[in-house]
Amino acid sequence: MKPWKGRGAVSGATSARFHLPAREADGDWLDAAEAIDGPARHPLTTVTEEHPRSILSFNQSPDVPFDRSVNAYRGCEHGCIYCFARPTHAYHDLSPGLDFETRLFAKPAAAALLRATLAKPGYKPAPIAMGTNTDPYQPIEARYRITRAVLELCLETGHPVTITTKSDRVLRDLDLIEALARRNLVHVGISITSLDARLSQTLEPRAASPAKRMEALGRLAAAGVPVHVSVAPVIPSITDSFMEAIMAEAAGRGVRAASWIVIRLPHEVAPLFREWLDTHFPERAGKVMATIRSIRGGRDNDPDFFSRMKPQGVWADLFRRRFRVAAARLGMTGPQVALDCTQFRRPSVDGQLSLL
Template identity: 65%
Template sequence: MVTPPPLKGRGAADNAASARFDALATQVDGDWLDTRESLDDVAPLRTTVSIEAPRTIITRNTSPDIPFDRSVNAYRGCEHGCIYCFARPTHAYLGLSPGLDFETKLTAKPSAATLLRAELSKRGYTPKPLAMGTNTDPYQPIEAAFRITRALLGVLLEFGHPVTITTKSDRVTADLDLLTQLASQNLVAVAISVTSLDRTIARSIEPRAPTPARRIEAIRQLAAAGVPVFVSVSPVIPAITDHEIEAILEAAAGAGAYAAFTRPVRLPHEVAPLFRAWLDAHYPDRAARVLHLIHSMRDGRDNDPEFGTRMAGKGPYAEMLRRRFAIGCARFGLDKPRLELATDRFRVPSAQLRMW
């Protein structure tokens, strides 16, 4: 099989990983960021956004190795195009490919805030931290136009509901007005993902995400505003980004990060062939070594789906990463205990109060 050449500004090289489910009818209503760069006379691969009208917005999970039991995703797909993204296979549920479709055929949920308000208002609802950014980035480029994440934060502030946010975009600072109000009530924690400080490497693995410098600056702005902010050194890619663990921790600590966490790269389902094609295109000199080290953490496989080990990996290499990370966190003061967000501020506002 001939590996297709990489597409400028995209993570996946093609749609080789075929969709597994029936197609979802879509309504194209916009193009985004496609004139930002010259594509050397190649027709631009346009990004389209479909409107989804779900019946509910809170997703529940009972996974024992995930630190939250509920989440909200404002969008499906993600234009950041991170080649390693474990959420890529979810696009197959729409009848679309986890490859280029995941990056270019996005879905937005404009009714998300209305649905969230209704679900939080239900009799017997018990508040626990709601996670945002667990599947696709809540601050990917289309948030600037749709502002669904901002609307969701407004509802959470109205209800006094705790929320955690994971993103690799400095666009999160556009919502500092809401985040600072949530933080003043111990209702929010933000994690900024930094995989590399090298702009060339970052652009290769996360082609449309903000630069590392902008992410570190976002940490600085959040911390200065009193918003608890973590750095997520995730995922660590063997022989490509693993040498940067300590440097990322130092930069984040210097910017005011509260603490840090990390995960080694995972390659579930269709992510594995996409990642292999990316390796062949961008790092052919070390592709075999990268895969060997990944397999050493996953019992010889591309992915270990078992609870308890899938997030951390196994074996000597995984243990070495854990030790380096722990030593680095201690050195730079990022080994603080987990934050416990408040749940006792939750209240269902009356219709009269909402009018005001």
């Protein structure tokens, strides 16, 4: 199957979990389709504005380090083929494949909705995670500036926030992030999968290049912002060889914390990833999937709490040992996210801060 330039998914893979119909091209005319109809149109990006009733999502997952998050967007134009958030598009009868990275949703009232939630008398502050489902600094943030509006509100109210991204666009908000950092209200994580620009362009076609992400890490560290490099996801026989080099370059730029996560393939991500492997790395596709299954207890994915974040087996042990040795050599620790919740001041819905 021929991949689309600038897109991660090879196809608009459908979902059998909900109501998204499966379509399969068939018929003798297929051989002559391009000659008759012309080349297939390149999938274009569209953005629909969404107006939800609330924006702060709470979770009770026992193995993630946050209990609330804000996702300003649905779908992500970065198009990372491994993205574990792809299946969320199926809830809307859209494809976790090409639809996820081309049919995007923006929530322009996110900051106003968050203000209303923070103003409630019973609200108790804890760090808000941004970038847990789709990237808060994907390209359309330049137009909508929703992430910036949320950070402005966090600075205004003294509310702690964490940011996870794979874009150097985070530097556009460096003024706000620096101000939050001076008050111990922010932590930033930037994920880097490899140091090979061509490989990254294939894996995550519209994300910032590894060099730009490294530069962003260095500038954040130099500005005194608590920041860590996330070697994620580690993909056996595709990106795992870059682990030590990513950590070393980040340490050389002043980054003192690091983490790693092995690839996860929930729901529709598994067939999408296999399709991507068969297209771009057919000679090693079988080895990659066999290694992933050995890490996940013989399955493409382990969905169970705790074990899903703790890969098992000899390959997982090898990656874990390599990370620990590199971290010790470079003087890097795990991400320390102990943000200050005592500065929070409840806003009123008209924009004034409460004295309580």
